[in-house]
Amino acid sequence: MYRPSTIQELANQIRDHRGPLLPLGSGSHQVLGNPAVVDSTIIDTTKLSVVSDYIPSDLTITVGAGITLGALQELLKPNNQWLPWDAPQHHSATIGGLLAAGLSGPLRHSAGTPRDWVLGMHTVSGDGRILKSGGKVVKNVAGYDVHKLHIGALGTLGVIAEVSFKIAPLPNADQSLAFVCRDLLHAYTLAYQLRERPFNPAALLIHADTNRVVTLLARWTGVAAMVARQVAHARQQAATYDDYETRAWEPLLNAPFGNSQHTQLRIGIPPQHVAAVIPLLQSLIGEAGALHLLPTVGLVRLLDATAVDVVALRAKLLPYTGYVVVESGNHPNRWGPAPEGFAIMEQLKRSWDPDHKLNPGRSFIARLTS
Amino acid sequence: MPQTIAPEFATLIADLGRAIGPKYVLWRVEELMMYEFDGSALDLARPDIVVVPASTAEIAAVVKIAAAAGFPIVPRGGGTGLSGGSVPAAGGVVVATSRMQKVLHVDPVARTAIVQPGLINTELSEYTLPWNLHFAPDPSSQKASTIGGNSAENAGGPHCLKYGITTNHVLAATMVLADGSILHIDTTAPDRPGYDLLGVIVGSEGTLGMVTEITVRLTPNPEGVKTFLAIFDDLDSASDTVSAIIAQGVIPAALEMLEGQGIALVEQSVHAGYPLDAQAVLLIEIDGTDEEIEDQTARIEYICSHFEARELRAAKDEEQRKKLWAGRKGALAACARLAPHYHIQDGVVPRSRLTEVLQLTREVAKRQRVHIVNIFHAGDGNLHPLILFDIREPGIIDRAIAASEEIMRECIRVGGSISGEHGIGIEKRDYMSLLFNEDDLWAMRQMRACFDAVGVMNPCKLIPTGASCGDIKHARGAAKALAAGAWI
Ligand SMILES: Cc1cc2nc3c(=O)[nH]c(=O)nc-3n(C[C@H](O)[C@H](O)[C@H](O)COP(=O)(O)OP(=O)(O)OC[C@H]3O[C@@H](n4cnc5c(N)ncnc54)[C@H](O)[C@@H]3O)c2cc1C
Numbered sequence: 001m002y003r004p005s006t007i008q009e010l011a012n013q014i015r016d017h018r019g020p021l022l023p024l025g026s027g028s029h030q031v032l033g034n035p036a037v038v039d040s041t042i043i044d045t046t047k048l049s050v051v052s053d054y055i056p057s058d059l060t061i062t063v064g065a066g067i068t069l070g071a072l073q074e075l076l077k078p079n080n081q082w083l084p085w086d087a088p089q090h091h092s093a094t095i096g097g098l099l100a101a102g103l104s105g106p107l108r109h110s111a112g113t114p115r116d117w118v119l120g121m122h123t124v125s126g127d128g129r130i131l132k133s134g135g136k137v138v139k140n141v142a143g144y145d146v147h148k149l150h151i152g153a154l155g156t157l158g159v160i161a162e163v164s165f166k167i168a169p170l171p172n173a174d175q176s177l178a179f180v181c182r183d184l185l186h187a188y189t190l191a192y193q194l195r196e197r198p199f200n201p202a203a204l205l206i207h208a209d210t211n212r213v214v215t216l217l218a219r220w221t222g223v224a225a226m227v228a229r230q231v232a233h234a235r236q237q238a239a240t241y242d243d244y245e246t247r248a249w250e251p252l253l254n255a256p257f258g259n260s261q262h263t264q265l266r267i268g269i270p271p272q273h274v275a276a277v278i279p280l281l282q283s284l285i286g287e288a289g290a291l292h293l294l295p296t297v298g299l300v301r302l303l304d305a306t307a308v309d310v311v312a313l314r315a316k317l318l319p320y321t322g323y324v325v326v327e328s329g330n331h332p333n334r335w336g337p338a339p340e341g342f343a344i345m346e347q348l349k350r351s352w353d354p355d356h357k358l359n360p361g362r363s364f365i366a367r368l369t370s
Numbered sequence: 371m372p373q374t375i376a377p378e379f380a381t382l383i384a385d386l387g388r389a390i391g392p393k394y395v396l397w398r399v400e401e402l403m404m405y406e407f408d409g410s411a412l413d414l415a416r417p418d419i420v421v422v423p424a425s426t427a428e429i430a431a432v433v434k435i436a437a438a439a440g441f442p443i444v445p446r447g448g449g450t451g452l453s454g455g456s457v458p459a460a461g462g463v464v465v466a467t468s469r470m471q472k473v474l475h476v477d478p479v480a481r482t483a484i485v486q487p488g489l490i491n492t493e494l495s496e497y498t499l500p501w502n503l504h505f506a507p508d509p510s511s512q513k514a515s516t517i518g519g520n521s522a523e524n525a526g527g528p529h530c531l532k533y534g535i536t537t538n539h540v541l542a543a544t545m546v547l548a549d550g551s552i553l554h555i556d557t558t559a560p561d562r563p564g565y566d567l568l569g570v571i572v573g574s575e576g577t578l579g580m581v582t583e584i585t586v587r588l589t590p591n592p593e594g595v596k597t598f599l600a601i602f603d604d605l606d607s608a609s610d611t612v613s614a615i616i617a618q619g620v621i622p623a624a625l626e627m628l629e630g631q632g633i634a635l636v637e638q639s640v641h642a643g644y645p646l647d648a649q650a651v652l653l654i655e656i657d658g659t660d661e662e663i664e665d666q667t668a669r670i671e672y673i674c675s676h677f678e679a680r681e682l683r684a685a686k687d688e689e690q691r692k693k694l695w696a697g698r699k700g701a702l703a704a705c706a707r708l709a710p711h712y713h714i715q716d717g718v719v720p721r722s723r724l725t726e727v728l729q730l731t732r733e734v735a736k737r738q739r740v741h742i743v744n745i746f747h748a749g750d751g752n753l754h755p756l757i758l759f760d761i762r763e764p765g766i767i768d769r770a771i772a773a774s775e776e777i778m779r780e781c782i783r784v785g786g787s788i789s790g791e792h793g794i795g796i797e798k799r800d801y802m803s804l805l806f807n808e809d810d811l812w813a814m815r816q817m818r819a820c821f822d823a824v825g826v827m828n829p830c831k832l833i834p835t836g837a838s839c840g841d842i843k844h845a846r847g848a849a850k851a852l853a854a855g856a857w858i
Contacts, residue, residue: 057617058720129809139750140787148569169619198593225661270558272480339564351816364563
C-alpha cells in the first residue's frame with residue numbers, strides 16, 4: 001500500500017510501480033462498479049489533504065483530494081461559505097473519491113453538479129506525470145477542460161491529487177418540508193408545482209420506502225423572506241406535510257452505497273421523459289426495497305433491487321434514451337451497452353495510462369482493460 | 371480579378387459542389403476575402419475554399435471530401451471571435467454555419483432547447499420568450515455571435531457571474547469528427563457511464579470536430595431586475611467595492627466596470643449619463659424575486675457607501691436601465707475614437723487582487739506609452755484592458771505587444787489566467803506555455819489526438835504545436851493584426 005503525502009511522492013510511486021493500482025479515498029464507495037482486480041496495490045490518498053489556497057474573499061479554495069467533503073465544509077463554514085454539494089456520506093468520503101465516482105445529491109437540482117464547481121485539478125497519469133488543467137480563478141478558458149474527464153471516471157484516467165473549487169456564500173435561510181404523497185405521480189406533479197417560476201427549491205427528492213410510502217422532500221435555501229414565501233406557497237399545494245430538519249435529509253442521502261450485499265441500480269432518464277416513465281417506476285417500487293428519484297434531474301436509485309430484471313428494464317427505457325447501471329451486486333453486464341464515443345474513450349485510456357495500471361477492471365472501460 | 375479555378379482545387383470544388391450544391395461552394399477571391407479574419411483581425415489568412423452546408427449530413431460529407439484531399443477544416447460561426455479561432459491559419463476549407471440557424475425544439479418542462487450551431491445567440495432567447503425562458507450566456511457580441519461559436523469558445527458574458535459560462539449550459543452536442551463520422555454526446559440522462567467528452571468538446575475551439583447540433587439549458591427569466599450605476603472618484607475604491615461585494619457573499623447578476631478615460635469617451639458617444647470626471651463606474655445588476663432584490667439592494671448600498679462612492683444611482687425604469695447598459699455595450703466603439711487601433715486583452719485575476727492589477731495596467735500604459743482603458747467583467751476578475759494606439763507611430767506595435775505581455779504575466783503571477791472567455795486560438799497559443807508545462811500540454815495533445823489523430827480539425831490553434839505549424843502564414847502576425855484593427 002502507498003500512502004503519499006505530496007503529489008510528487010504520489011507521482012513517483014505510480015511511475016515506479018509495476019502492476020495494477022487502486023486509488024482509494026475513504027473507501028466509502030468502493031461498492032461502485034466492478035470489483036477491483038484482486039492483486040491491486042492500494043494508493044491511500046487520505047494524506048493528500050492540504051488546504052493550499054483558501055481566499056475567502058475570492059470564493060475559491062484549493063485542497064488536496066484526500067480531504068473529506070465534511071471537513072471541507074467545516075473549513076468553509078466560519079466564513080459563511082459552503083460548497084452546495086450534498087454527496088452521500090460526505091462526512092467520511094474524500095472529495096477525490098466522490099469526484100471519481102461522480103456522486104452528487106439532491107442539491108444538484110439548483111446548484112448543478114461538482115463539474116460546475118471544479119475550476120481545475122492536478123492529477124497524476126498512469127505513467128506518473130503530474131498534470132494540471134484549468135486553474136484557480138472563477139473564469140478561465142485557457143486549454144481544454146481535461147479535468148472534467150476525471151469526474152466519474154472511477155480513477156481510470158489518472159489519480160486526482162488536488163482540486164480547485166469555486167465556492168458559494170452560505171444561504172441565510174434553509175428550510176425543508178416533507179410531503180406524504182399518494183403515489184409517485186402525485187409526488188412528481190407536486191415537485192413540478194413547487195418549481196413553477198418564480199419559485200425554485202434548492203432540492204427536490206422523491207423517496208419510496210419498502211412499505212410503498214411515497215414522500216416528496218423539498219428544501220429551500222436563500223434569502224429568508226423568499227424561503228418563507230416559497231414554504232408558504234408549498235404548504236398551500238398539499239394537505240399533508242411535515243417540517244423537516246435539514247439534518248434529517250442525511251440518512252436518506254446516505255442510504256444508497258451502504259451495502260454491497262444487495263443489488264443497487266442507478267437509472268438515468270432525460271428529465272423530459274420522466275413523466276412518461278413514472279408508471280414503470282411505480283411498478284418497480286414493489287419489486288425493489290426502496291426508490292429515490294430526483295424528479296427534475298431524472299436520476300433514480302433502486303435499493304435492494306435483486307428481483308428486478310435489468311435486461312428487461314433496459315429494453316423498456318430504450319425509447320426514452322434512459323440507461324440502467326448495476327452499481328452494486330453481481331450482474332454479467334453491469335454497465336449496459338458501450339457509451340457513445342467509446343472508441344475515443346478507449347484511446348484516451350491508452351494514452352494517459354499506457355500500462356493499464358490505474359484501476360484495471362473497474363468502470364465501463366473494463367471491457368478494454370480486463 | 372481572376373475567376374479561373376486553380377487546377378489543384380478543381381476536383382475538390384467539383385466534389386464539394388456535388389455534395390452540397392455548387393452554389394454553396396465559394397472559391398472566388400472576392401468571396402474568400404470575407405472569411406479572412408475574425409473579430410480580432412489578429413490574423414489574416416485566406417481560406418482555399420469556403421463551404422456553406424445546411425445539415426449534419428452535408429457537413430459530414432464535406433469533411434470526408436476535404437480531409438481525403440488533405441485540406442484542413444476550419445469551422446466558422448459569426449466570425450466575431452477575438453483570438454483568431456476561425457481564421458484558417460493553415461489554409462484549407464472554412465465550413466460556415468450561416469445556413470444552419472434553426473431552433474429545432476424547445477422543451478419548456480425540461481427547460482432545454484435543441485438548436486443548430488449557426489443560430490445567433492440573442493435569437494434563441496427571443497424565441498423562448500413566450501415560455502419566460504432564456505439562454506443565460508450573454509457575450510457582449512451576442513447579436514452577432516452564434517451558439518456554435520459560443521460553445522466552441524466556452525463564451526462568457528456579463529450575466530455569467532451569477533448564471534455560469536457556456537459549459538454550464540450545454541447538455542448535448544452532435545459533432546462531425548475528422549474522419550466524417552458523427553458523434554452524438556448526450557448528457558440529458560444524468561450521470562450516464564462514460565468519460566465526460568462533452569466537457570472537453572465545449573471550449574475546444576473547433577479543434578476536436580465540428581458541432582452541428584446543440585442541446586442547451588434554458589433559464590427562467592427573473593421576476594424582477596434592478597440596475598445600479600455606482601460612481602467613484604478613484605479607481606481603488608471602485609475595485610475594493612467589487613472585491614467587497616463578492617467577499618460579502620452577494621453574487622449580483624452582473625458586475626461590470628469602466629474606468630479612466632473610457633468613461634468620458636463613452637459618455638460623449640453614448641450619453642448614458644456617466645459623469646465626465648469620474649475615475650471609475652460600476653454597473654451592478656441584481657435580479658430575482660422582490661425579496662431577493664430588496665435584500666441585495668440593502669447590502670450593495672451599504673458597501674458602496676462604505677467605500678465612498680460619490681453616487682449610487684438606480685435605474686428607475688426599463689429605459690434608464692437600457693441606457694446604463696448602452697454605455698457598457700457601446701464602450702468598445704467609443705474608445706476607438708481615442709486611437710484608431712486596438713488590441714483586447716482577456717486576462718483573469720483573483721477578485722481580491724483587482725486593485726493592484728488595475729494599478730499595474732496604468733503603470734504599463736505609462737511605461738509602454740500606449741493608452742489602456744479597462745472595460746470589463748469585474749465581478750469575476752476578467753480584465754479586458756483595451757490597448758489603444760495608432761500604428762503610424764514608429765515602434766508602437768512592439769510596445770503594444772510588450773504591454774499586453776506584461777499584463778498577461780502579471781495575471782499569471784497573481785494566480786490567474788491568460789484568457790477568461792476569448793479563447794487561445796492563434797493569438798495566445800504561444801503563451802500557453804506560461805501557464806502549462808510540457809506534460810500538461812502533452813496530455814492535452816494526446817486528448818486531441820483521440821478525436822483527430824491526423825490534425826484535420828482547425829490545426830495550429832490552442833496548443834503550441836511545434837514544428838508542423840512553424841511556417842504558417844501570419845502565425846505571429848500581431849503587426850498585421852493591429853494594422854487590420856483599422857478595418858473594424
Ligand atoms: C465586440 C465584441 C465583444 C465580445 N464580447 C464577448 C464577451 O462578452 N464574452 C465572450 O466570451 N466573448 C466575447 N467576444 C468574442 C466572441 O464574440 C465569442 O468568442 C463568440 O463566442 C464567438 O462566436 P462566433 O459565432 O462569432 O464564432 P467564430 O468567431 O466564428 O468562431 C470562434 C471559434 O469557434 C469555432 N466554431 C464556430 N462554430 C463552430 C462549430 N459549429 N463547431 C465547432 N467549432 C466552431 C471556430 O472554429 C473558432 O475557433 C466578443 C467579440 C466582439 C467582437
